Amino acid sequence: MDRILGIGNATVDIVHSLPEYPAENDEVRCDSRVVSRGGNAANTLVVLAGLGYRCSWAGMLSDDAEGRFVQQDLASNGVDTRYGHVSPRGAMPVSTVILSAATGSRTIVHYRDLPEYGLAEFGGIALDTFDWLHFEGRNTAALAVMLEQVRSRYPAMPVSLEVEKPREGIEDLFGQADVLLFSRDYARHHGYDEPGALLRDISASHAAADMFCTWGAAGAVARDRAGIEYSQSAVAAGPVVDTLGAGDVFNAGVISGYLRGNGIPGILRRACTLAGRKCMQHGLTGLTGED
Secondary structure, eight states, rough: OHHHHESSEEEEEEEEESSSSSOOOOOOHHHOOEEEEEEEHHHHHHHHHHHHEEEEOOOOOESSSHHHHHHHHHHHHEEOOOOOEEEOOOEEEEEEEEEETTTTOOEEEEEEESOOOOOOHTTTTGGOSSEEEEEOSSHHHHHHHHHHHHOOOOOOOEEEEEESSSSSTGGGGGGGGEEEEOHHHHHHHTOOHHHHHHHHHHHOOTSEEEEEEEEEOOOOOOOTSSSEEEEEEOOOOOOOOTTHHHHHHHHHHHHHHTTTOOOHHHHHHHHHHHHHHTSSSSSSSOOSSSS
């Protein structure tokens, strides 16, 4: 079975479920409160492990109970954490999440007090033992060097890069990835009101990569390195319950589609199907059924 390494974030998520999103200055009671492990790269790997892939996570952990909680959760979901680095200072990133039952939306307040995963930690990984590398687009200065090292040493290694947030210098990394995974938030930040326009503009200067952009209930769009554009409507067989992590699930669907040898239309359909299943349930389990 293919081996996948994900480099990126893991968090502690404190999820409050409410009947509807509160107004400013409201004092409300939630229906439930759940403490779970989150983080973009970590979520994507958990889904891929559930799909049967051998997954490893590279990221930062705090030297405390919350760090051990995150490490144990990843391990219990089949994700190898040997490349995680325990920092002697700082605390685990915490995301406080408000889930609205009325719409399925998730609102996130994020706190971070932990060093980013760096070159020293990355340099100790035997990259040639993996079949796919997935990078979360953060800590861009260090990430640029990591990607350059991958390209110089293992030019045939498939590399995906998640571009969720507008970060300084992240556009300089686009040419180092085979697959670029854009979010609606990134597109809107740059003035785009539909995904195809973003991908057309990015491909003008980075034609060597396949590109995907999610757009919530409108589905997703892909553009291959030949300049052909594909679209896929959202896949939902029931009401939206919880969109938390849907983008991470979409990314897992894209990676697994490539490893299965699917073409872009099949990859896009598989990713939207998995993300749609996620939106109809809480958590990341049970997403392994066939398309």
